[in-house]
Amino acid sequence: MFSLMANCCNWLKRWREPARKVTLVMVGLDNAGKTATVRGIQGAPTVGFSKVDMKQGKIRGIWKNYYSESHGVVFVVDSTDVQRIQETRETMAEVLQHPRISGKPVLVLANKQDKDGALAEADIIENLSLEKLVNENKCLCQIEPCSAVLGYGKKLDKSIKKGLNWLLHNIAKDYEAITERVLRDTAEQRALEEQDKKERAERVRRIREEREGRQLQEEELDEENTPNPFQPIGNVISEVRV
Numbered sequence: 001m002f003s004l005m006a007n008c009c010n011w012l013k014r015w016r017e018p019a020r021k022v023t024l025v026m027v028g029l030d031n032a033g034k035t036a037t038v039r040g041i042q043g044a045p046t047v048g049f050s051k052v053d054m055k056q057g058k059i060r061g062i063w064k065n066y067y068s069e070s071h072g073v074v075f076v077v078d079s080t081d082v083q084r085i086q087e088t089r090e091t092m093a094e095v096l097q098h099p100r101i102s103g104k105p106v107l108v109l110a111n112k113q114d115k116d117g118a119l120a121e122a123d124i125i126e127n128l129s130l131e132k133l134v135n136e137n138k139c140l141c142q143i144e145p146c147s148a149v150l151g152y153g154k155k156l157d158k159s160i161k162k163g164l165n166w167l168l169h170n171i172a173k174d175y176e177a178i179t180e181r182v183l184r185d186t187a188e189q190r191a192l193e194e195q196d197k198k199e200r201a202e203r204v205r206r207i208r209e210e211r212e213g214r215q216l217q218e219e220e221l222d223e224e225n226t227p228n229p230f231q232p233i234g235n236v237i238s239e240v241r242v
Contacts, residue, residue, distance in 0.1 A: 022171055023069045023182070027095055028076035029088055033111040036148035037076055040156045041164070060091065065193075067100035068185035071171045071178050072107070074164075077128070079110045079118040079145070085127045092128060096137040100185050104178065105140040107167040109160060114147040121145050142166045 028034050073095065077088055095101055110124050121143055125131060134141040144163035171178060 020175060022071050022168065024072050024074055024167070025066055025070035026074040026076065027063055029078065029084060029091060032076040032078045033148045034076045037109065037111070037160065040148055040160065063095070064098060065189070067098055068189040069182060070101070070104065071182060072105045072167050073101060074107045074109060074167070076109045076111050077124060078112055079124060080112045080115045082119065089128045093133055096133050096139055102137040103139060105167055105170040106134065107163045108141065108143040109163060110143055110145040111148050113145045114149070140170055
């Protein structure tokens with residue numbers, strides 16, 4: 001599951017910054033609580049997202065198609081799912097190591113703290129090798145233990161508000177440089193997608209031509225093997241006399 005949250009303009013006004021477009025990429029394993037987090041943020045008047053695009057899908061391979069647009073990352077972790085902590089660590093490593101994510105600020109939401117068996121903040125940092133990951137990829141990072149289902153709007157978990165406050169504040173401090181990178185990466189991504197589109201179209205054209213060529217050859221072969229129903233009248237008369 002993937003969520004793309006865009007245009008966090010109003011939140012930036014809290015620092016008296018001019019209204020500027022900010023795009024955040026939200027990722028995490030299935031059932032981590034991403035949808036609940038987005039719903040809670042949508043109802044918060046202090047957040048004021050002007051647009052929230054939900055991109056559904058369990059195929060992690062499509063996540064990278066949106067990395068170029070992002071100013072920062074929100075990674076949601078299910079704090080109760082100890083069985084998948086290794087998978088979570090590997091997934092986080094893949095995200096932070098991606099060249100279009102590395103170096104951007106990252107907010108880790110350690111979700112489901114309201115449930116029994118939830119790992120504490122220190123345990124999550126250790127199990128995810130978080131300090132090592134963010135240092136290797138030069139990412140500013142903040143982790144916030146939270147519960148996305150506790151409320152929305154004004155009742156949104158204060159830790160989620162605090163975390164997003166931190167994330168957007170750090171984006172605002174380096175906005176020009178990050179935006180320049182976003183524009184460059186987005187242009188490159190679109191060029192790659194356009195090239196891929198052309199290559200797919202060319203492959204389809206070649207397959208169609210090959211198929212039509214084979215059909216034509218088969219039709220010509222059939223014509224060669226089919227006896228001519230039209231014979232000279234002399235041959236027909238001879239056959240009748242015999």
